Amino acid sequence: MEMDDAQSAGSSLFVITLCGSRENNWLVDFLWVVDKHQLCLIDIEQFVAGEMCTTTILTELSQDKSSLIVKDILLFGHEKSVEVDFEVMKTKPSDKYPSHSSTSYAITFSKSDKVPVGFFAELTGILAAHKVNLDFVERLSESSDPLACYEFVAKLNDTQQSLNTSESDARESSDSLSSIRSQIIALGKKYSVDTAIQRSDLLHRTKRLVVFDLSWTLISNDALNIVIEAAASLSEPSVANSLRHRLSELQHLHDDGKLLGDDYYLKRARLLKGFSVSSILQKVHHLLSFTEGSFSLCRALSKLGYKTAILSSGPHFLVEHDFAYGNTFETDAMGNFTGEISQPIVNASRKADLLQMLTMQERISLEQVIAVGDGPVSLEMLSLAGMAISVDQPEATDIKVGAHLCGKSLMTVLYLLGIRGRDALEMSRDTF
Template sequence: MKDQNVASSLLVITLSGSRENNWLVDFLWVVHKYELCLNDIEQFVAGEICTTTIVTEFSEDKSSLIVKDILLFGHENNVEVDFEVVKAKQTENVSSNSNDSYAITFSKGDRVPVGFFAELTGVLATHKVNLDFAERLSESSDPLACYELVAKLNTQKSIDTVEPNSSDSFDSLSSIRSQILTLGKKYSVDTAIQRSDLLHRTKRLVAFDLSWTLISNDALNIVIEAAVALSEQSVATSLHARLSELQRLHKDGTLLGDEYYLKRAQLLRGFSASIIMQKIDDLLCFTEGALSLCRALSKLGYKTAILSSGPHFLVEHVKRKLGMDFAYGNIFETDDMGCLTGEISHPIVNANRKADLLQMLTMQERIGLDQVIAVGDGPVSSEMLSLAGMAISVDQPDATDMEVGAHLCGKSLMTVLYLLGIRGRDALEMSQESFHS
């Protein structure tokens, strides 16, 4: 048996030609007679050009014959051929703990600016990160242009740019993630960085916030606006003025958290939830891609959940509309006549409660938190995002700067499918199929 630690010569062959021709099959039969062993192969298509790189062990006693046949094949088949002979390095036992593969995914609604890609590769170069491969996940006809890079990242503390034991030393992965997400915001490009391993492709639960995530507004404010629309002019004017005042106090920082929520809930005292819901659909605006994403996730067998501080009757309504599996929101109490009292049953669904609900769901579904994708943003979603194996923040008025794995600038939730490694054509096909609610 051949010793794999002994250095040997390798032949690296790169061929480029029209994707319409079956020249690769013919080429492999040309070199087959030399009994070469395939060490590696990679192929990608850009436009109408197909490029294939093949790495094989090189038999030096037949080198002139192999090279001659390769060049002749390229000439006769209108295929551009390049080759290089390299000495294979001796293999070493390298621990995989310090160098892990990470997938860097980025997308934009029209085209990704070259400037973004230039700065992204500059960040990786600064941290001495080499790319393993790059590919386009979307099709040319897709509404989103999406790409993925896979690179080996040194997840230990960087010592290349700082003095040993210096207080300026930093975690390389954290720094790279921060810089990439900052670039995404600068160029309005959806960006994500996550470990490229089995769990990257085997998520089981996707948990969403409701406000500014599945819908393009604050959930409680929508219900209040519905109440305003159903009221007489004088009552509507008063309600709107009181809501505006509460929002001003919240913006000033004098009315925050549960207190801000409970004050707004009291504005609904005396209104019938069932009557309010008759007006909701006129005000409800789903985020771009929400319906298509939920259809596709359902088709793929993922469980989906809404974890929201919004009124439970609105959360349940959205769950039915999108065909989701679980929905949790604040329980608004009613009197004997079915009218809202302005009070909320405890425990209130806030940041802590959302985190508890997410952990409860994982136990119920018998999965780990690393198999969860959480999508949302703002203070009420922060703890839920911090627990999930993949955290995706969405641009919105109260967005936080917490460290996450992905950030959506374009607001199309269909990007989530690409983060799961699903290609554009498949994503589109699944999202267009109907589901049964």
Template sequence: MAEGNPATAHRQPPPARPQLGGMRSSSYLQEHQQYRGPATKPEGHFGIDTVVEDLQSTTISPAKSFSPFNGVPSKDEPPRIVDGGSHDFTHPNCAAPRGQKTSKLIATLMYKANKKSTPLASSRASASNDNLPSPRLPKSDSDLPANMAPTTNFDDFPLEPRAANEPEPLDHLYGSYISPMCITSFLHLMSTFPLPPGLSEITSSHRCLDDPDHPLVVELTLSPGPAEDFLSLADLRKHELIYRFEREWNIDVALQRGSLWRRHPRLVVFDMDSTLITQEVIDLLAATLKDPPDLAQQVADITHRAMLGELEFDAAFRERVQLLKGLPVSIFEQLRPVLDVTTGVPDLIKALKRLGVKTAVLSGGFLPLTSWLASELGLDYAHANEVELDDAGRFTGEVKGRIVGKERKRELLLEIAAKEGIALSQVVAVGDGANDLLMMDAAGLGVAWNAKPRVQMEACARLNGESLMDLLYLFGFTREDLETLVE
């Protein structure tokens, strides 16, 4: 009956069922190279290569050579922290190769604060402290007016135009100290200047000279500095970007070449009035005269204009001495207890003497008080003006010999350096007035101390603090060094 059934007459038998035993391996994944067990990993292959390379050692990328770690850090075996120690085998700012010289720029950043304060970040826990202003110097002539050009010489005008508005201070955002953001901003600024030919990158390192947790003084070493052919050091110090950076972060930036002489000065020369002492002696003398009543104010106005550079110093000094006619010479002894020595000066002189550095005071004031102060502080040289006296020992209103003005100060600095056999590159001059500019220009480093605006911009370095001991930071000394020198 089955043979006669037309529905099943042409039906084909079903195909045979596939058998796993007929495949070359026991795994479909192995067959198609999707997985390779640890036992089959080819020798000499590592990492992701074991997934994409076949059993016949056909590689997509060259095999990585392998050598055991021999203890010397490299790119493949970077330095590691072992037992709490860390060491970096990079070589920025190391000694130059034999036959070559380094080209380093030292930037000393000094925060203009009159006291140490707590960083803003650490005071967030107290809402009452959020709006506390950061410490700043009180307003004085040392502050640069917003509308004043950094120089009176048109040829030396800033290399970029001044913005319409002064930059907004940023220390109230990042803390009243030299913050990491401040350092980063400065490094970014310096990276915008062209490098010397043949160099494509700049390396840097920094160290906190006073306090690693709340630094007010930070020294940065940049190697190399900007190309001298493009921007000299003198122009770099006056650059508009540097000026704006100082205003934004409330700091002073001192730029020096990284030379041996920066760390080893041999002669430091000071102005006296408003530098070694906080007053102007001639103003103190005028204040003792009551007739006419406005005499003291007249003298003070002339002094102020002379220090700003608006009046020729020699003529202004003669005019003021004329106004002091009749004063007894005993007034100098009476003023000795009144003199207010600038904070840090006794310790600074002590430190310099221990370092073997010669010191001098070149004053546009009066020799009796200058010599007495030099003796009290232990200075090696003292030069100032001498007034003529009548038979009764009173001022005649005239001056003996040459006035110690800006030209004479420069001459005296050169004479002392030559007498001591000291190169000018190892001479430092510190002053505050326009009559100190020639002296400061002759020295290897001229430092403006809480100076008038013009002097601040023309000097090599600026210090606007409370203690003249800050001068030692410019030589690369740390707070620990300062404490050792005065102990």
């Protein structure tokens, strides 16, 4: 019998909500009550908050038997110490939603210790202002986890997929999503909460390649500056002071917008002219400071079957990885730096080209790529990836990304992918 026919024959749609302790396993007994009266389950959802379990069931009740069924359910609630609530639905569930297509988006956010209530309030306010309703809310982290992480799943009207939609309406839909995304990222920065918003579809769960920048991402400094500091530390005091002073001058010119792009990189590279490659290599590894969680994240991604790559504008000799690209510094016959860099220079556009090359090599789409980085040199790479994660750093660029890390640990990336806390920690352990 169709739903409309059942209602016309004297049936009503009932929403039954039950709330009780999760330890009592009362749901099994309740379903036997439902089965006893041969009720049809149209929909059922359950979530747990702390020690309390809440279950909502949508069913059909015939008017002539509704009083007996309600009596049995209330008796069940009394015996099991479960709160029971009823609501009659006057319309079909499908009437609540627009007839045009919609797309589910996962909004994930995390912060060490706990997420401020103000963040929750403003986030839901942003969604309400855009007339977006939440379908699902879940805590991904455990109480013992170092991070508190939550995920909202919401449906956004996707008029771009409708053949009957005008061009202006499609543009308005795209603008709305862009606005929601930018507001959520800005809200995360305000409360220092790591945030991500992405389509909750098959590709969201089937990423295949994670691409990292090196400077300010896997390491907590500029890669080339570390090499120059290694050279200074190997020099006489007068030479070291001169080298650091020249580097500082170049950085000031860069900050003022007078020295940008390849020119800024090449002028810094020339500061290394005449220095021994082997001596710097021995020194530089003692100066490298890896970002918190970088090793654990890469270990977890490997266990989960992801391939990882490093696309860096820094020196290639700092990177030891199967998929690693960086600038090649030329040397002379004595094994000293010449101050020149082999062409092509790995800059913003070259990183984008390398990313596309990797996707073709691995036979995956750009939608299956996660790119982690920030700053002007990462801009094009991030814009191509299916999910772009920007990391706070001194040269952070305001770009349209899907996720933003305000915290210090790269392990947050796993949470932003929707991986539960206990699974993230298990995968990050140095065991198989």
